[in-house]
């Protein structure tokens with residue numbers, strides 16, 4: 438592991454012993470995103486920020502219980518602090534999976550009450566659960582009893598037909614009475630019929646003021662705001678009213694943003710001085726992933742945003758897109774792509790904030 442690789446002894450590391458570390462800070466989080474926040478993306482994210490709380494993609498209880506548990510929970514201790522997001526509604530199954538989360542060393546277990554996809558609705562997973570606050574409360578209570586990890590909930594401000602302020606408060610009242618003290622709130626409703634999951638991330642209007650009101654009404658709860666946040670300036674504004682911010686798409690498409698997080702929000706030094714250094718620090722990891730049979734394209738697609746918006750970035754992306762899928766493609770594809778981007782003579786610590 439290179440000297441720049443994320444530390445396996447990071448402060449919140451829980452390790453294979455299952456011993457839990459301190460509660461992770463949720464001041465700045467990267468959102469759970471299916472197919473995007475894979476172990477490979479998370480490794481890159483951790484090279485750029487030591488303090489950001491990372492979330493896995495959602496894993497359903499059915500997949501964990503009946504599928505290849507090891508594969509679904511696979512991660513690198515270097516990624517800590519790392520929260521496992523679960524999809525499900527059966528209290529017993531969720532409790533079982535919360536126990537697994539602890540055994541596998543995760544820092545937090547999170548329940549998805551925000552995903553609007555039809556596929557998950559049919560199994561009572563995701564945003565449809567906002568219509569069943571008692572069921573969520575029962576599940577959360579069982580999860581809390583099963584693990585010493587923090588149990589958190591990520592939800593919407595409502596769903597169509599249950600979108601009043603009182604509906605939202607009923608949800609938070611019941612779930613907090615069951616013991617949940619951290620609510621990650623995507624500040625728009627989900628429309629369960631007629632909008633695709635993608636449209637459900639853009640079409641219903643954002644109502645940040647509702648999330649601020651939640652914090653005012655429930656000052657003892659930790660309220661994290663999510664949805665449409667792109668810049669550090671916006672983050673600071675939200676942090677005046679809430680306890681933390683969660684960024685999804687911007688953190689994925691422009692990962693270099695994360696390189697400014699430790700200094701901007703945690704008073705710590707940035708772990709890496711340049712995009713080039715960060716990518717080179719990925720090399721040992723890329724090689725070990727290739728050795729365990731991961732295709733280069735499954736790693737490289739998460740690197741495409743690293744040179745977002747800077748000269749040579751397009752050539753970098755094009756070279757990877759044209760070559761990473763070829764049979765036998767290895768680390769040399771990434772090395773050659775990197776040569777397409779001129780290395781700055783000086784460290785570029787301020788770039789993350791400048792482009793943010």
Ligand SMILES: Cc1cc2nc3c(=O)[nH]c(=O)nc-3n(C[C@H](O)[C@H](O)[C@H](O)COP(=O)(O)O)c2cc1C
Nearest residue numbers: 468469470471494495549623664665666684685686
């Ligand atoms: C590709 C993609 C996959 C997503 N998968 C999940 C998921 O597995 N679980 C979840 O709670 N939210 C998921 N989301 C929603 C995000 O976590 C987040 O709530 C949403 O993108 C709004 O934040 P943003 O505007 O910062 O992207 C996904 C979003 C995207 C773009």
